[in-house]
């Protein structure tokens with residue numbers, strides 16, 4: 001499939017998607033989001049791909065939803081267009097997504113990043129939810145996901161003042177996993193994705209599902225969900241192989257079955 005707004009590549013078992021609208025700092029318009037979910041879902045279906053890297057450019061991961069495209073919407077037109085149906089599909093991707101960010105990570109860009117599972121940031125990254133400056137609020141999960149990660153007071157500060165934070169501040173808040181020099185952010189994310197790609201894909205899938213469940217469920221519901229996924233893995237060939245390899249002091253070979 002050919003895309004206009006993203007670049008899609010496969011590097012062995014790692015699928016790499018780069019947002020590519022440099023003239024508008026990768027602003028997320030409908031077309032880009034549509035292409036992004038198509039590419040993500042394609043990688044999700046493809047058995048040879050075991051993890052995904054999502055990135056932008058050094059200057060910008062994404063400076064938010066496309067303000068030009070949104071500016072004339074009305075309550076009814078934006079509701080009927082239901083762009084969030086596309087965003088919900090990002091949330092439903094089952095393979096792990098490592099996000100490699102640099103430069104501007106703003107508004108919808110920050111929300112897209114928070115849909116990913118692990119985040120590597122370059123030292124030049126600036127992250128924020130500046131929607132308040134243009135008379136709106138985060139709409140793609142920012143008020144909920146940011147608050148769960150950084151806590152109420154910091155989320156309030158970022159969302160109500162619209163001010164950005166640096167990569168190092170984001171690291172202290174647990175919003176990103178790692179901060180590295182700008183020339184390394186993409187490579188570091190790919191290295192993490194390769195590491196995950198070596199594990200049992202069935203175990204990775206059920207682990208991601210169980211961690212995400214902790215967002216929605218009470219502790220007892222979450223624990224039950226985790227336990228059932230744990231039990232389920234004992235019907236996989238990968239569990240047999242993983243434990244046998246440990247006992248035989250060798251590396252496992254996971255089939256994904």
Ligand code: CO8
Nearest residue numbers: 023024025027063064065066067068083107108130139140
């Ligand atoms: N939308 C559309 N165009 C953009 C966006 C954007 N979000 N951000 C930058 N651009 C464009 C600029 O208009 C400019 O285009 P042109 O050259 O034609 O004038 C080009 O990108 C370069 O930008 P600047 O000249 O402004 O570059 P600077 O380095 O001076 O500034 C900033 C960079 C600080 C990032 C600045 O561009 C900026 O403030 N951008 C807007 C950031 C923002 O407010 N983001 C939040 C948007 S709202 C949102 O994300 C809600 C998400 C909810 C989901 C919605 C789903 C439908």
